[in-house]
Amino acid sequence: MISLYPTIYHTFQCKADRCENTCCQLWTIDIDESTAERYHAMTGPLGESLRQAITVDDEGSHFVFSKEQPMCPLLNENGLCKVVLELGEEGLCDTCHMHPRFYKYIEDLELCGVGLSCEASVELLAEDTQSDQVIFTIEDDDSEFSPDERLTIQNIFELLALDIDSSYFQYSPNPDVQYYAKLLDLYGTTEPIDEEWTVQINTLSHDIEKLITAVQSYIANHDMGLFNKVFQYILYRQIDMLADYSLESILSYARDGVEYILITSAIEGSPLKQVARWSQQIEYDEDNVELLLQHYDSLQ
Numbered sequence: 001m002i003s004l005y006p007t008i009y010h011t012f013q014c015k016a017d018r019c020e021n022t023c024c025q026l027w028t029i030d031i032d033e034s035t036a037e038r039y040h041a042m043t044g045p046l047g048e049s050l051r052q053a054i055t056v057d058d059e060g061s062h063f064v065f066s067k068e069q070p071m072c073p074l075l076n077e078n079g080l081c082k083v084v085l086e087l088g089e090e091g092l093c094d095t096c097h098m099h100p101r102f103y104k105y106i107e108d109l110e111l112c113g114v115g116l117s118c119e120a121s122v123e124l125l126a127e128d129t130q131s132d133q134v135i136f137t138i139e140d141d142d143s144e145f146s147p148d149e150r151l152t153i154q155n156i157f158e159l160l161a162l163d164i165d166s167s168y169f170q171y172s173p174n175p176d177v178q179y180y181a182k183l184l185d186l187y188g189t190t191e192p193i194d195e196e197w198t199v200q201i202n203t204l205s206h207d208i209e210k211l212i213t214a215v216q217s218y219i220a221n222h223d224m225g226l227f228n229k230v231f232q233y234i235l236y237r238q239i240d241m242l243a244d245y246s247l248e249s250i251l252s253y254a255r256d257g258v259e260y261i262l263i264t265s266a267i268e269g270s271p272l273k274q275v276a277r278w279s280q281q282i283e284y285d286e287d288n289v290e291l292l293l294q295h296y297d298s299l300q
Contacts, residue, residue, distance in 0.1 A: 002140040003110040004156060006233065008124035009101075010137075012114045017079035021119045021276055023099055024072035024081065026193065029063040035093040036061035046086050049074060104240040109159065111239060116230065116279035122272045125229055132225035134232045153232040156239065168251060171231035171258050173224065175215040177208050180263070183256055184208075186295060190288040193281045204263060211263055218266035230275055231258045237283065241293060249296035256292070257282060 031039070031054065039050040039061075053073045055064045063072060074082045083091045090097075100115035114121040125134070136151040151159075153169050184205045192198045204211060234254040241250055261278050265271035282288050 001108055001110055002138065002159075003112055004151070005112045005137050005139070006114075006125075006236070007135050007137060008121065009112055009114055011124060012101075012120060015120045016081075019079075019119050021273065022071075022075075022079065023118060024075055025070050026065055026280075027063075028065070029072075029093065029095050030059075031061040031063065031093040031095070033060070039093075046082060049082060102237070104237070106160065106240050106243075111156075111236065113233075113237060115237075115283065116233060117276050117284050119272070119276055122275045125233060125275075126226050126272055129223075129225065132228040134229050134236065136236075153236055156236065160239070160242075162242075162247070164247070169232055169235070171224070171228045171255065173215065173219050173227070173262055174255075174259060175212045175219070177212060179259075180208050180211055181205070183259060186256070186292070187260060190282065190291060191285060193285070197281055200264070204267065211267070214266040215263060218262070226271060226275075227258050227262055230261065231255065234258065234283075238289075238293075241289075245293045245297050246300055248300060249293050252296040252299075253289075253292055 036054070036056075039047070039054065041047075042050060053063055055062050063074075065072060072081075076082055076085070081092075081096075083096075100118035100121055102113050102115055104111040114124075116122055116125070133152050136153075136156060138149050138151055154164065154166050157164050184201055188198075188201045188205070231254050234257050235250060238250050238253060257278055261271065261274045264274040264277070268274065282292070
C-alpha cells in the first residue's frame with residue numbers, strides 16, 4: 001500500500017474552543033454501533049447527557065443538530081466536548097474521532113487528507129505563502145519511494161499513469177458574465193446546507209456585472225496562491241471519482257468550486273471562511289458532489 005499525505009495532514013490539530021466555525025454544529029452525526037452501545041450503557045451525568053443527545057431510527061444512532069439546537073448538546077459552556085474532557089479522544093464515535101480526516105483508495109494507493117470544511121485545515125493550507133503548490137509526502141510498504149520525497153498534484157496523477165500537462169493543475173480566474181450566470185444557476189440546484197446558502201446564491205445572482213467588477217478588483221489586489229492550492233486540493237480529494245467520471249468533469253468541478261470561493265471572497269471577504277463554507281455545502285454532501293459531476297459529464 002502506498003499512502004499519500006498533504007504536508008498539512010501531519011501538522012493538523014483541532015482548534016477546539018478557539019474555532020469560530022466549529023464542526024460540532026449543523027450536522028447529522030452517524031454513531032458507529034459499538035460506540036452507541038457503549039454510550040447507552042454509560043452511567044453518570046455524561047451517560048445521561050449522551051442518551052438525551054442520541055436519536056435512534058431505522059438506520060441506526062445519530063446525533064441530530066436542528067435549527068432549534070444547531071450546536072452539539074455535548075459541548076460545555078466553553079465550547080469544549082464533554083466526551084473528550086471526560087473520556088479522551090478515544091471516547092468519541094468514529095465519525096467525530098476521524099473528522100476532518102478522510103481516506104480514499106485507488107487500487108494500492110491510499111489518499112489521505114484533512115477536509116477543507118475545517119477552519120484549521122484551511123489555515124494550514126494558507127500558511128505557506130512561498131508556494132502556490134500543494135505538496136504531498138509519500139509512504140509505502142515496499143520502500144520504493146524515499147520518505148523524504150515530495151510530490152505535487154501532477155506527480156500523483158502520474159502515479160496513476162495519467163500523463164497530463166502541468167497547465168491543467170493551475171487555476172486561472174475567469175470573471176465572465178455568462179460563466180458566472182451559469183455557475184450560480186448550477187449551484188442554485190444543489191441541496192442547501194441552510195437558508196443562508198440559498199440567500200447567498202440569490203443575492204449573488206441579482207447583479208452579475210457587480211460581481212465581475214468586484215472579482216476583477218479582488219484579483220488585482222490579492223495573491224491568487226491560496227486559490228491555486230485550494231484548486232489542487234479539491235482535485236486531490238476527487239481523484240477517486242475518475243473511476244466514474246471524466247477528467248474534464250473533475251477539473252470543471254474543481255474550477256467552479258474555486259471560482260465560487262473567489263466570488264464570495266471578493267464580495268464578503270474572509271477567503272479562508274469562504275473555502276470552509278463551500279466545502280461544507282458541496283464536498284461534504286455526497287449528493288451535491290454527484291449532482292455536479294453528473295452535470296459536467298452530461299456536457300461532454
